[in-house]
Amino acid sequence: MADLIKNYMSISSSLLLLLITSIFLLQTLLSRRARRERLPPSPLRLPIIGHLHLLGPILHQTFHKLSTNYGPLIHIYVGSVPCVIASSVDMAKEFLKTHELSFSSRPVSAAVHYLSFGSADFFFASYGPYWKFMKKVSMSQLLGGRTLEQLQHVRREEIHQFLRTLLLKSNDGKDRVNVHAELIRLTNNVITRLTMNRRCSELDNDAEQIRELVEEVVELTGKFNLSDFIWLCKYLDLQGIRKRFEVARAKYDTMIEKIIKEHEEDKKKWMRGGEAAKDVLHNLLDLSGDNDNDNDATAIKLSREHIKAFILDLLIAGTHTSAITVEWALAQLINNGHVLEKAREEIDEIIGKKRIVEESDIPKLPYLQAIVKETLRLHPAGPVVIRESDEDCTVGGYHIPAKTRLFVNVWAIGRDPQHWEKPLEFNPDRFIDDRLSKVDVRGQHFHFLPFGSGRRGCTGTTLALQVVQTTLATLIQCFDFKIMGDDTNAKVDMKEGEGVTLPRAHPLNFTPVPRIHLLPILN
Numbered sequence: 001m002a003d004l005i006k007n008y009m010s011i012s013s014s015l016l017l018l019l020i021t022s023i024f025l026l027q028t029l030l031s032r033r034a035r036r037e038r039l040p041p042s043p044l045r046l047p048i049i050g051h052l053h054l055l056g057p058i059l060h061q062t063f064h065k066l067s068t069n070y071g072p073l074i075h076i077y078v079g080s081v082p083c084v085i086a087s088s089v090d091m092a093k094e095f096l097k098t099h100e101l102s103f104s105s106r107p108v109s110a111a112v113h114y115l116s117f118g119s120a121d122f123f124f125a126s127y128g129p130y131w132k133f134m135k136k137v138s139m140s141q142l143l144g145g146r147t148l149e150q151l152q153h154v155r156r157e158e159i160h161q162f163l164r165t166l167l168l169k170s171n172d173g174k175d176r177v178n179v180h181a182e183l184i185r186l187t188n189n190v191i192t193r194l195t196m197n198r199r200c201s202e203l204d205n206d207a208e209q210i211r212e213l214v215e216e217v218v219e220l221t222g223k224f225n226l227s228d229f230i231w232l233c234k235y236l237d238l239q240g241i242r243k244r245f246e247v248a249r250a251k252y253d254t255m256i257e258k259i260i261k262e263h264e265e266d267k268k269k270w271m272r273g274g275e276a277a278k279d280v281l282h283n284l285l286d287l288s289g290d291n292d293n294d295n296d297a298t299a300i301k302l303s304r305e306h307i308k309a310f311i312l313d314l315l316i317a318g319t320h321t322s323a324i325t326v327e328w329a330l331a332q333l334i335n336n337g338h339v340l341e342k343a344r345e346e347i348d349e350i351i352g353k354k355r356i357v358e359e360s361d362i363p364k365l366p367y368l369q370a371i372v373k374e375t376l377r378l379h380p381a382g383p384v385v386i387r388e389s390d391e392d393c394t395v396g397g398y399h400i401p402a403k404t405r406l407f408v409n410v411w412a413i414g415r416d417p418q419h420w421e422k423p424l425e426f427n428p429d430r431f432i433d434d435r436l437s438k439v440d441v442r443g444q445h446f447h448f449l450p451f452g453s454g455r456r457g458c459t460g461t462t463l464a465l466q467v468v469q470t471t472l473a474t475l476i477q478c479f480d481f482k483i484m485g486d487d488t489n490a491k492v493d494m495k496e497g498e499g500v501t502l503p504r505a506h507p508l509n510f511t512p513v514p515r516i517h518l519l520p521i522l523n
Helices: 002-037 059-072 087-097 111-113 127-144 144-149 153-172 179-196 209-222 243-274 280-288 293-294 304-335 338-348 359-364 366-378 461-478 520-521
Strands: 073-078 080-086 384-388 392-394 398-400 404-407 479-482 511-513
Touching: 059 073, 059 080, 059 384, 059 404, 080 087, 087 243, 087 384, 087 392, 087 404, 111 209, 111 404, 127 144, 127 243, 127 280, 127 304, 144 153, 144 461, 153 243, 153 359, 153 461, 153 520, 179 209, 179 280, 179 304, 179 461, 209 304, 243 280, 280 304, 293 392, 304 338, 304 366, 304 392, 304 404, 304 461, 304 479, 338 398, 338 461, 366 392
Parallel strands: 080 404
Antiparallel strands: 073 080, 384 404, 392 398, 479 511
């Protein structure tokens, strides 16, 4: 028995030694290759998993820690997928402007590929004819100024309904409200009405159906899937994710097919007796059957799958990002009472208390706009811009191979002390200052990239700003916010949660206390 144990320990020691030697040799070979190709600096890489052992649950925070040790441009392997992380203004400009064409594609995960009907998705489409056509029609017809102006009444009605809900739930200041849930409901209703002319509560008489679906899809598309990154697991579903997105797509397909058929019936009625106001889905159906497109060399014939994928893009992108931005702004205002008071003074002076802030009032409220900018600087809804290289190129003197995944850490750049004075302080006044007053959110200034930059910057920026700024302004105007009873010194926890859209670790809850007579105005 003793000899058996002795032999077992000897074999185990030999295997351990072999494993350590293999890792050392592999690391040596990889280091030589990196020096030969002049790849960016990189931490120690392990076989199979690459640098997965270094990544925490909140990616932008992990990337920031790595960049403080290895520099503004580093090279890592997430499993077997090569990646570069850019964490400075200069590197962001190199990738997103100087070498923009080389990084104009987005990587597609298994969940995204399946949920977006294969290659039908616009948001993740490769940079080519289909993407260019959809970008063009999105900016001119689907999400352009004229369409958004025609549907302005939708946003106003939903914000007023949101205010009514808070007023009812305030119950003389006794009940705490889950503001996160109410904001998600608001933005969901705005997007579903803009896209399908439906409120969530009207979809199959089930108010939770579309919200639950969006929540599920957001989780699935942002969840780390071993099959996407480790080649040994490519055809395995170890986490059960594939089964979940199959169920989610079937659910979405049933719902959207029903709504498309109803829109097609609308079109037949309009052909017989005049047109009513069109939503985004009506416009997409028009594009899919537009004979005029046959004479346009750049036009793409839209399939049913293209339409379904585009609507899903809008539901996902338009719901969570806007709601979370308003939630972060409210949390910062509660913790910075002097900023909240200054914003109220501006609104009371310009708007008064006898009517509710409208979208058309926002240009007259520069401090309100500064609050939104400062919120987006500290809490960008897309904390990491993700791209993929289409070709080999040289950036910052380093070789970047084709099919390398790019992560631009927008969150870290917005907190860079080289470009922001007291970067961790919530100070909207910085955007009133002459030096920063002209800094725009649309990606022209590379130290401030809340909506990305360039060709693949966010298509829905205008809509997002309209919803965020007007919603926040009405909340500031209409309510006081009580966190813990009568404790005026209570602070909101500002910890970040896991997810691709920078959620809060703990949903915001407060008691809304009306500060103006809302009922006569809302009725």
